[in-house]
Amino acid sequence: MIEGMKKLYNHKLSHVTISPLNDYTDEYLRDVYMPPKLLAMYKDRREFKKGYTLVTQYKDVFSTDEKVYTRIFLQGEAGSGKTTFLAKLVLDWCEESHISSTSDKSSHFFADVHVLKGYVFVFHILLRNAVKQFDVYTMIKEQIIDLIYSQEDREKAYRLLNEIMKRERCLALLDGLDEWTGPGDPHNLPTLVVDHSKCVMIITTRPWKLAVGKITHSDINALLQLEGINKPLDLSKVILSRFVDIKELEIKHSAFKDYILNQKLEELLSSPLMLSAIVCSYAEGIELKGSKCEIYILLLESLFKKPNSEICTFEQPPYPCFKRTQYIQTNIEQLNRLSELAFHLMFVNEKENSIAFSIMELKKFKLNESEHKEFVLKSGILTETRNASILRSESSFMFFHLSMQEFLAAYHIARNTHLIDGIISDYLKRHNAAYLDVSQVFIFLCGLDISGAEKLSSMMNEQNTCDAPGTLLERDGLIHLRHLYDFQKIPLAGYREAVSNGHTGISITLSHFNFDLKKFDEHTIRDLHRIWTINGANAISLVVYCENTFEKKRISTANDESASHIKFDLNSCTQLKYLQLGKDGILITGKYTTMYIF
Template identity: 25%
Template sequence: MAVPKEVFLKIFEDKKLLFRTLQDLKDEEFQDFKWHLPPDCMPNGFSAIPVCKLENADRRETVDLMVKTYWKNTIEVATTTLKAINQNDLVYKLRNALSGATGAPSWYFGDGAQATTPALDPSPGTSEDPATVHSAQKTSGELSAKGMKYIPAPPSTMSTSAELSETAYKCQRELKSNLQKKFQCVFEGIGKAGNLTLLNQVYTELYITEGGTGEVDYQHEVRQMETAFMKPDRPETAIRAGDIFKASPGRDELVRTVMTKGVAGIGKTVLTQKFNLDWAEYKTNQDIQFTFPFTFRELNVLKEKKYSLVELVHHFFTETKAAGICSFKEFQVLFIFDGLDECRLPLDFHNNEILTDVRESTSVDVLLTNLISGTLLPSARLWITTRPAAANQIPPDCVGMVTEVKGFTDPQKEEYFRKRFRDEEQASRLISHIKTSRNIHLMCHIPVFCWITATVLENVLKTGEGGELPKTLTAMYIHFLVVQAKLKNAKYDGGAETDPHWSPESRKMIESLAKLAFEQLQKGNLIFYESDLTECGIDITAASVYSGVFTQIFREESELYQDKVFSFVHLTVQEFLAALHVHLTFINSGVNLMEREKKSRWSKLFRKKPRWTQFYQRAVDKALQSPNGHLDLFLRFLLGLSLPTNQSLLRGLLIQTGSSSQTNLVTVQYIKDKISEHLSPDRSINLFHCLNELNDSSIVEETQQSLRSGCLRNVQLSPAQWSALVIILLSPEKHLGPY
């Protein structure tokens, strides 16, 4: 019997489509796919392909075998098998391609069959078997450990109303379209200025690990980062952002709440943006039916407002209000809350009222605590990002899994710079230079610092100014500040590149921002509202001007109701400007901001000491007294600003110079004396970094010489100091140079 032409053409197209689908599977996933093809997974009594034929079959041969065996039902069998191995994203993609639609999926099941309603796929791990569904229905929404994990409701619990389902389907399409527009472009390093860059073109994968706890880490974030890539105590499990909510080996239940930790600038926000974009573009996590991304910055300005959960979603995502969706329990919903460390809501999990009705109005704080604890909308999934120091704001029993963004690995750093610099020779030169400085190479684990470094090195190579490429953190940040002053001078003042870049106006702006940086750093604030600016003597209008001029240093983000939020582009930029403020204040007025106590008449006894010597020694002491090392990087910048070479780069901003070379020698010796005391390894490490900022590597050189001579007995270091030196000497540089 002849095969009708239209059937033959359809099978031919299905065959090509299935082959492309199998190409999206990794090798081990493809083996799983073949393993699930025998009878256990076959619907409607389809016969199985003999194992001996599948065992060594590649993708093309497997497709041929499937078409020969299942004929018109090949796609139905493939869909069932993909679902059996939790490849729902590929199921979704396959159906979408079959429908020929540009943005919406088709619910095609094989030979012309259509689903009766546009309900979305079952969640991973659920079954369409009636007995399994019945069992799942009884446990749907039940939580263990205060909402830590849950079994998602199966599709049969969703509304069967064709009209409601169609409305929800259209709402989902509109939400995805709007999220695509919102997240498809990024501003690298800055908020709302500069050239638009497509996220998919510049995005570089980050190293993310699964495991750990939600406990607070009080260490300075640079110190955390310095230990992040050391050999861990136990094997780490790397995880892709798109796989966070997928079932994995050893995890029978899906996780309800994921907390992702990471230091400032490590890429947490961009990570959530990429997740949202991939979902909106029908690439990943299509078992999630609605994704609602929030930032705590947005929620902070609603502190005094009252909403129900439905009203809050309607307020931020008007598509849901237009669709008349007033309940979310029948959908698989993901809430993303980015920036817990910026939250200014109390989040009182112990004393807040209990709330279970999504339509009941209350404060945003109460909404969040009940949503996170699982008493409100327990079927929802949550993803919370935070810096480590704020992780303990969420009770541990409300978190199902903790992941940590550790930034770029060494190969990822190189990938970033090769994307940034298309000239292969230039990119290789910059990568080689970065490897010669342990400080800079280490800091480049942070994506924002990679951007700062690229900005500086690009300018140095372009203009030929500033001599050799900067090798210390202080020199790098001074160059960065100078680059921004040049941009401001050329763009807003109409000046030429050769004109002095520190005009009185620019100097005043930077001095005001430096004061803000220091005063807010003392309070632990990294984002600033109008009240914070007023306390520092900056009105809201001036702040907007600053953010518009120095766009790559200070940024403004207009939130709801036109309330404005400001921040520095990165914590280290704030710390550098804070150190600059302390330095400028001491130069101009003789006031040491590191001394809180008032000077007594007995201070006359110390007049024999040079002012600058006492200034730096007090700063070293203050940093060592800090229980969590929060002044470590600040101290590096402050000491680095004492070098005449660095001060010359700031000529025009610094009206008069500061310390002398003799002062620096005294400071170096003071630090060496401190290292000889019995300090903890992390304190010793930071003091070595401080010596590096002062261009002193004598201890390292002495140790290297002793190592080469085979004699270490004359080097007097405690075990803690040896630990610090070992870490420094084993840094992955071909040329140690400044460590």
């Protein structure tokens, strides 16, 4: 069984696509793998906080000096490298001894492979292929055992698997909790039966899934935050080396670094998905300007090119990111049908059918017809999986990446903004903390249609504010609205996406502001302050934490680019209920209330 699993993993996981523009451009994972930026979270009273210690060894994933973990969560945003990290872990377990790759500049990162050898079996599971299941044993049977053994030998293998999971030290890797629904209460997490308690689980997810309240702190033994690649420029050089002559690599990579700085793309590089799109487009002579929509339309165009390479440009592009496209106009009917499907799955379907769906969903949008079905499958936008059945052979379909489904849903909303007051409003009312679930859709919408995004931001902000009673804590006279302030990341990202796409007069709604000048960089403070200036009448709480920050850096406002302070005029803040000022560097002046933060 061990040998069969290793053969399966080496076949399925050993190669990775380095170009989102070309599915056929794959490389041996070890040759292009770069260590992740992995941080341990720690529990502080009622919440998990991000620590500053980088996790660089497997032993620190599984335990500390005081405790060995049995259920470990690894959270990270879309495209941050969660799936690749698990694939590398599995391949390290498969190897008889650790083999350093040519690109392994930091060979000391996760070099303690002997820790993995302590697990007799490692089970690698894709949760998106098990959306209606909750028993990990059943998932392993269907996704691993059934691929190793013929039907005649499976019953014997199932019994053997059960005995192994009772007696041996095993590791179950469950990838994509955010793409899994399960049957609901009380099964809000994949579970192991009591007899299989020797197994350790690592579960990957996007952060919003842990924030919706169904997963308690007692469910989480350890939480790790994956923030992308530890050294993204090193990976950019490795990917670029696959497209340029080795003699020109240093010159080309130096020019690429200048391009990244000039276009302010550094933040996007931490995501492996975004990095590969930026590097590959640059290698093909396409330069981007920091817009996520621009990157995703480039990915979409490259996929559409496969089944239909006829070139046609827009005379009047409907959205800024469509301006330089060549293969979108030709395939606009396919795009519109796919985007309607993406929207329907996310906002109309039940959650358990929002990721994986049947041929019936394709029929609703006339994508089952041979010409259209061939297009969506050949392009790679949708993938098809055969489901074994005694009675009949059935297929399930899914978008190749959840973030692409979210982009397409945002495009459909931009074309039909009336949906915001109807279906989306109902969706937000039906689901607790749904504003977290749709955050990526909102950010894409900010780049496509700012008026629709502004309306959606008002609804999301209202839901976040309505959740305040459960997250508002008063201790020692201080107001702590941590979860409310976590929300400000979403409109902040949306504002930046809108600016990147050339939108002006942006009016995104936000009621709770936390200016932590010690943690935030200059760009974050400036952008957040601009959102503040248009939300005086909406502001409910304001926390400002200073510590002589501006002695080291100058922060300018929209009104005065040379100012060494930022100004908060509270005269229009008629709803302001909570004001918390921390440390020094704050001057309060004016007839009513004006604060200057130095």
